[in-house]
Amino acid sequence: MNKPLKSGLSAMQQNTQLCKVCERASTISLHPTHCPHCGSPVSVRTKHSIQKTWALLCIAFIFIFPANIYPITFLIKNNEAYPDTILSGIMTLLSTGMSGIALIVFVASMLVPVLKIIALAVISLAAHFKWKMNPKRQLIAYTLVDWIGRWSILDLFVISIMMAVFDKGNLLSVYPGIAATSFTVVVITTLFAAQSFDTRLIWDANLDAN
Template sequence: MQNAKENQIAQCQECHLLINVEEDVKRQRCPRCFTRVYFRIPRSLQKTWAFLITAMVMMIPANFLPISTLTSTGTSTPDTIMSGTIALAKSDNLGIAIIIFIASILVPLFKIIGLMLILLSVQNKIFITPKRKLLLFNAIHWIGKWSIMDLFVISIMVAVINRGNLLSVDVGYGATCFGLVVVLTILAAESFDTRLIWDLNHKNERK
């Protein structure tokens, strides 16, 4: 069975119109929105790897640099994501500590490792069935919509606790790095063309 690419059918990335490509696809434009048409997103794997590797690098300062600094009566106490989570757990806020631990540590790791497995599988480095790859990607894509929740928590905490010179909370560099991790993982998921999953499966079936 031939796929859409073999039948010279492409989909516009902007308006999603199906187009019958009768000439060189590099010169083809969508008749509805005039966007350049490609069978697959150009350099999808390279872009996804670039965003993913950068996100992995940013995970280090995001977890080891202070995400916030509490200043009380002239004494400053910096907190990383982990130290803040432990402090919440010790102060009888176990529920909030679990939520922050999942959203700030487990979720970014899940997204990075999940995307890495998908990319390695598409490049034929490891074997994962196409349906499982698609389920994993859909989970990553859905979770990405909620990944920025921690930044809202930090901003609300700063607004509520800030009381001038006696008690104040300042956002640290760790929060900036964490925000970059969130954005980079979202960009990595958006730049990945899921049709590459089925291209590999189709090639294996033909063999």
């Protein structure tokens, strides 16, 4: 039986580390590389966690611009191309009275990706520079980003389904634009950025700040 951890001290300060697979604690000095309960690899802190997160965030930040500027789809009708950006699609929905759907598209395709990048950037900066911020609020923000990021992949399926539904051969066809690829890169990189960040660094920064 493992001794319960004392409140007010981090697991590392108590010479203890937690397995992310079975979520059971073990002594660092006795089992430095593998969990004694399930045999999964364990570590006190994920190596180069912040560096990996920043690398992925930089890629997402670069691709967020073409994702919103360039056409995300091309509607081919009578051999004539009609490009649509995310914003023009939202404006079309508003002009046709579908304000609810326009709001959903705006939040999911424009607002959420930007907020995910900003939230992860602030959390990473706070961990790196040891800013004195509320760790519980940071964890809540991180949990929301991680949860929303997993559902953001549905936007890519919507584009695919839309192309499959509207593709009618030579008379009417829909093709993805460069923004679709850029948007895919943003979704995937922000998803992996959240996964690569070690949340234990949030508590380390708070302890060091105190």
